[in-house]
Amino acid sequence: MGKPSSANGKKVTARVAVVAAGVVSPLGFGLTETLESLCNSRDCVSPVIRFSVEQCRCKTAGQIPDDRLLASRGDVPRSRRLHRASHMMIEALKEVVTQAPQFKPELTVIGTTSGGMSYGEDYYRSLHQGRRLRRAPTWIANYPAQKPVLDAQETFGISSPCQVIANACASGTNAIGHAFECVRSGRYQRVLAGGFDAVSEMVFVGFDSLQASTPEKCRPFDRNRTGMVLGEGAAILALENLDLAGERGAPVLAEIIGYGISTDNFHITQPDPSGVGPQQAMERALQSANISADAVDYINAHGTATLFNDAAEGKAISRLFDGVPVSSTKSMMGHSLGAAGAVEAIVCLLALHHQFLPANINFGALDDHLALNIVANEARPAVVRTALSNSFGFGGTNASILMRKSEA
Amino acid sequence: MSLAIAGMGWVTPLGHDVDSVWEQLLRGHAASATKISEQFGDRLYSVFRVPESAMAGSAHPRLRRASAISRFAAAAGLDAIKAAGVKLDSEKAERTALVFAISNGGVIYTKRFYRDIVEAGAQKASPLLFPETVFNAPASHLAAILGITSATYTLVGDGAVGLAAIKMAEDLMANEAVDYCLVVGTEEIDWLLCDAYRRWRLLRSAPPIEPFSEQQRGMILSEGAGAILLAREGPFTIEFAHPGGSFTKRAEAGKILKRILSDLGQRKIDLVISSANGTFIDQAERRALEQVVPETLVYTAKPALGESVGAAGLWQVVLAAQALRHAELPPVLHAHPGITLRLSLSRTPMAGARRAIVLSCGLNQQAAGLRLAIQC
Numbered sequence: 076m077g078k079p080s081s082a083n084g085k086k087v088t089a090r091v092a093v094v095a096a097g098v099v100s101p102l103g104f105g106l107t108e109t110l111e112s113l114c115n116s117r118d119c120v121s122p123v124i125r126f127s128v129e130q131c132r133c134k135t136a137g138q139i140p141d142d143r144l145l146a147s148r149g150d151v152p153r154s155r156r157l158h159r160a161s162h163m164m165i166e167a168l169k170e171v172v173t174q175a176p177q178f179k180p181e182l183t184v185i186g187t188t189s190g191g192m193s194y195g196e197d198y199y200r201s202l203h204q205g206r207r208l209r210r211a212p213t214w215i216a217n218y219p220a221q222k223p224v225l226d227a228q229e230t231f232g233i234s235s236p237c238q239v240i241a242n243a244c245a246s247g248t249n250a251i252g253h254a255f256e257c258v259r260s261g262r263y264q265r266v267l268a269g270g271f272d273a274v275s276e277m278v279f280v281g282f283d284s285l286q287a288s289t290p291e292k293c294r295p296f297d298r299n300r301t302g303m304v305l306g307e308g309a310a311i312l313a314l315e316n317l318d319l320a321g322e323r324g325a326p327v328l329a330e331i332i333g334y335g336i337s338t339d340n341f342h343i344t345q346p347d348p349s350g351v352g353p354q355q356a357m358e359r360a361l362q363s364a365n366i367s368a369d370a371v372d373y374i375n376a377h378g379t380a381t382l383f384n385d386a387a388e389g390k391a392i393s394r395l396f397d398g399v400p401v402s403s404t405k406s407m408m409g410h411s412l413g414a415a416g417a418v419e420a421i422v423c424l425l426a427l428h429h430q431f432l433p434a435n436i437n438f439g440a441l442d443d444h445l446a447l448n449i450v451a452n453e454a455r456p457a458v459v460r461t462a463l464s465n466s467f468g469f470g471g472t473n474a475s476i477l478m479r480k481s482e483a
Numbered sequence: 484m485s486l487a488i489a490g491m492g493w494v495t496p497l498g499h500d501v502d503s504v505w506e507q508l509l510r511g512h513a514a515s516a517t518k519i520s521e522q523f524g525d526r527l528y529s530v531f532r533v534p535e536s537a538m539a540g541s542a543h544p545r546l547r548r549a550s551a552i553s554r555f556a557a558a559a560g561l562d563a564i565k566a567a568g569v570k571l572d573s574e575k576a577e578r579t580a581l582v583f584a585i586s587n588g589g590v591i592y593t594k595r596f597y598r599d600i601v602e603a604g605a606q607k608a609s610p611l612l613f614p615e616t617v618f619n620a621p622a623s624h625l626a627a628i629l630g631i632t633s634a635t636y637t638l639v640g641d642g643a644v645g646l647a648a649i650k651m652a653e654d655l656m657a658n659e660a661v662d663y664c665l666v667v668g669t670e671e672i673d674w675l676l677c678d679a680y681r682r683w684r685l686l687r688s689a690p691p692i693e694p695f696s697e698q699q700r701g702m703i704l705s706e707g708a709g710a711i712l713l714a715r716e717g718p719f720t721i722e723f724a725h726p727g728g729s730f731t732k733r734a735e736a737g738k739i740l741k742r743i744l745s746d747l748g749q750r751k752i753d754l755v756i757s758s759a760n761g762t763f764i765d766q767a768e769r770r771a772l773e774q775v776v777p778e779t780l781v782y783t784a785k786p787a788l789g790e791s792v793g794a795a796g797l798w799q800v801v802l803a804a805q806a807l808r809h810a811e812l813p814p815v816l817h818a819h820p821g822i823t824l825r826l827s828l829s830r831t832p833m834a835g836a837r838r839a840i841v842l843s844c845g846l847n848q849q850a851a852g853l854r855l856a857i858q859c
Contacts, residue, residue: 130605182726188617190639196597198679202523203601208682215679216847219586220618220639225848229731234739236726237849238651241585241618241639249636253654260657277597280605281613338581338635340627343614355632469614470623472635 090317091258092327093478095178097170098421099144099163100308101137101408105170110425112407116434116454119408120293120304125193126276133288136274137306137409139163151230156213157223158191160273163309163414164227167269171311172231175325178313180235181263183224184254185311186246186270187239187413190220193275223271223309235267243468244377246270247416251312252334252476258314265319269311270417278412279305285344287381292437295378295403296385296449299439303379306409310417312424327481329424332461333364339471345383346467350391353377353465356473357395360463364477368396370461371477373432375419377465378403379410388465389445400457402435402450416466420476423462427480432457486653486724487717488855489663490567491801492559492710495788496531499538499558501566505805508813509830513787516690516703521674528677529689531705531789545627548611550589551706553621555794556669559708560625563665567712571629575662580634580655583622584648584668586641586793591673592616621669634661641845642758643727644668645709645796646853650724652713662714668797669708677704685762685846691817692761692786695769695824702760705789709797711804719804720856722838723747727851736767736844743852744775744842750854752779753836754806754827756799759783760790764844772824776840782806782827786816796843800855803839807857810836 098105101119102112112119120135128134144162148154151165164185171178194214201208216222221239228234242249247270254268282288282305289302320327337359339352346352361368374396377388380403392401404422411418422433431454438451460480467473496514497504514531521528533555541558564571571579593616599607614620619637626635634655638648645668652664680686680702687701713721725743730736744755755776759765760783772781784802791798806812812827820828837856844850 128605187639195593199594199597199675200601202675202678203598205523211679211682215683219641219847221641221847221849225729225731228729234728234730236647236650236728236851237640238647239639241588241637242635243617243619253636253651256658257654260654262654262657277593277600277616280600280608281596281616283605284608284610284613286610336634338623338626338632340623340630340632343620343623468619469617470619470635471626472619472623 089259089261091255091331092315092317092320093312093329093331093424094315094320094325094327095171095175095313096328096421096424097167098310098418099139099166100418101139101306104143104166110429113422113425113433114454116436116452117407118436125274131280131283132290133283133304135304138274139307156217157226158194158217160191160271161223161226163273164223164271165230167309167311168227168231171313175313178265180233180265180267182257183235183237183267184250185224185239186250186416187220188241188243188246188272189275189278191218191222192277194218196276242472243470244412244415245466245468245472245474246413248464248466248474248476251417251420252336252474254314255331255334258316264316266314267311268314270414271309272307272411272413274305274307293380293406294437295380295406295435296389296442296445296447297439298442300380300385302381304409306411308411308414308418310414310421312420329427329481330479331476332479333360333477335359335363335475337473339473341471344469346387348387350387352471352473353388353467354391354394356475357391360475360477371396371399371463372459373426373462374399374401375423375462375464376401376403377467378405389447393446398448400432400450401447402433404433406436419464423464423478426459427462427478430456430459485715486656486721487714488711488719488804489714489717490563490712491804492562493801494533494555494559494707496533496705497788501801508784508787511814513816519674521678528674529703530672531703532672533707543628545624549624550592550615550671552589552669552671553624555708556621556667557625557628559710560665560667563710563712573630576630577633578661579631579663579665580661581622581626581631582648582652582664582666583637584644584793584796585618585637585639586644586670587676588618589615589620590676591671594673594675641847641849642792642795643843643845643849643851644793646843646851649853650726653724656713664713665710666713667708667710668794670706670791670793672704672706687761693817694759694761694783694786694815695765695822696819699763700761702762702790705791707791708794709801711800718858720858721853722856723854725852729848733763736850737770739850740767740771740844741775743850744771747840747852747854748776750838752776752838752840753833754780754782754812755840755842756803757781757783758795758843760785767844768842769824778825780812780827780831781824782812782815799841803841803855807836807839810834
């Protein structure tokens with residue numbers, strides 16, 4: 076996509092700052108714990124405990140422990156009724172609000188794939204088994220995909236309009252990308268953007284039925300990769316017009332400089348094997364940022380470790396980039412679907428801020444058909460000025476964002 | 484930036500054609516309610532379904548395994564493009580964005596997929612069904628049919644999501660690389676949804692929907708799709724797509740609706756297309772309308788067409804455009820005579836009508852609005 080115009084027709088290309096960020100994922104609660112897990116290349120995937128996986132090929136996922144997630148729920152109104160996904164969003168937004176209490180968003184753009192899905196499962200199972208449905212009103216009221224976003228906003232007194240994007244696994248990156256375009260165009264000055272998803276039985280079994288998930292370790296881009304593992308989490312970034320952020324003395328954690336989106340109509344669950352969809356998304360992000368491929372220092376790949384995704388994405392990366400370090404941090408925490416793009420944007424933000432390359436763990440040897448410079452198994456220090464983050468989803472949705480190290 | 488409606492498509496329980504549905508509404512016709520039964524008991528629900536005959540001839544090979552929600556969306560989307568007289572060749576498709584508005588999504592396949600898991604275990608789960616359970620499946624099908632390779636978004640929300648999608652489309656069209664944006668709202672019915680809304684005390688067991696009644700007896704669900712093709716020029720201009728907002732308690736809905744109406748009502752308004760559906764929404768809208776635009780004609784089609792949730796906002800925009808085009812409003816059905824709003828209780832001519840407000844209040848804490856004008 077080309078450069079945006081403002082509402083009055085004049086071209087506006089405001090710079091877009093990330094002035095606060097919050098995250099909860101299997102890597103940890105908050106930026107500090109997340110950074111520590113990334114630096115230690117920690118494997119945060121564990122056996123699934125929330126539902127039976129006896130009949131599934133895959134038995135593991137990246138999960139957030141409830142004892143910590145629900146520990147502070149006494150502070151939240153109606154907290155016992157809320158879905159786990161709401162608590163994840165509340166945790167992530169709490170970190171943002173703590174960092175930037177003056178940030179008043181005009182718009183909130185959040186990605187998800189399944190909202191409060193497990194409440195839908197509870198409701199249907201209870202109906203099916205003829206059990207008491209005393210909790211049904213709670214399940215039904217808290218099931219809708221937008222509810223965790225509204226719950227988090229309500230907790231912190233925010234009432235900005237919400238756009239909840241459900242573009243499958245690209246949702247989080249789409250949300251940040253669209254929010255970036257909104258601020259860059261001058262139509263908005265401050266936007267909250269991010270994504271969330273909680274592990275649920277239906278989605279877990281769905282990926283298992285497609286044989287997309289693995290009974291082994293998740294090994295993105297490895298010649299012996301056998302599929303993905305699921306994850307969960309929430310991440311939120313506060314985006315602001317850079318000049319306005321500077322005027323009010325807000326710390327700038329990073330800049331978002333480009334966004335690319337493409338739709339690959341090859342198949343509802345598989346990418347075009349040529350990699351044309353991911354390539355278009357990355358090319359459009361570079362074009363949007365007005366930089367060349369050699370300006371990119373790190374790529375956080377979508378890297379699900381499925382045969383098809385990694386082959387298509389790997390081809391696209393190797394066609395556009397020459398030896399840029401690549402890793403898929405899903406190897407450490409699983410694929411959190413609608414949250415993935417947002418959590419991985421935080422990974423990029425930390426890589427830019429702390430000058431290191433996060434690792435692609437469980438890596439043995441590169442797929443013979445790919446020419447990629449994988450950051451294998453251990454994080455390492457590096458000069459990282461510009462990072463690219465990819466997310467691709469069912470329905471052929473592809474999204475890429477480019478982030479730059481803060482000059483401050 | 485000028486944002487215009489260049490074409491519209493409409494799939495409803497009253498049929499699948501903008502002008503014929505409009506004509507029926509003018510005549511005071513309502514869709515026929517049918518009964519569907521729940522799976523685990525003997526309860527029957529009244530719903531307004533899209534008749535099979537309305538969808539005849541609209542199948543596309545890509546939709547062979549797709550659920551009703553995708554077929555409705557494709558039919559409405561293709562109609563909107565056809566009505567605009569736009570041929571989406573590869574160059575135009577590259578410059579066309581697609582935004583979907585969805586609330587409950589592909590509930591039929593989602594329920595079937597999970598039922599298999601519950602009844603027969605994970606090993607019996609169908610890999611063919613799972614992709615159709617994903618919220619963006621309908622958008623993906625339509626993008627493939629149209630050859631759209633640029634921006635495709637699916638927004639989820641409550642009954643206000645249709646107007647949120649138009650607001651997002653406005654943001655997308657601020658980018659000069661986008662010439663058109665096709666906005667589609669779509670929904671399908673299943674007994675499971677009826678059961679859920681009943682337990683939420685929002686559903687009525689049988690028609691009619693009584694709009695603005697203080698009794699708030701509830702709504703009847705319906706299904707279908709609405710679509711508008713947005714362009715820079717067209718017969719209708721979206722003068723103001725209000726971003727709306729969220730309310731935390733039902734009692735606070737009126738406050739945000741009042742703010743939306745006040746913002747939109749800065750110009751002379753000839754009519755309001757309301758989202759009144761027989762629930763708490765009606766009183767919130769009534770209070771806001773009485774305070775901000777007490778003399779303006781108000782219409783709701785939900786007694787005739789039912790509550791289509793994700794599709795409802797697009798239906799309302801189509802209604803507003805048709806009312807301005809034909810300078811006439813259909814009768815509001817089943818309204819009690821004592822209601823103090825200026826309702827269009829019979830077929831009401833509106834010579835010279837230029838502007839309409841579309842007001843959308845959702846059942847799950849979201850509200851939005853827009854102002855539409857017809858080109859002179």
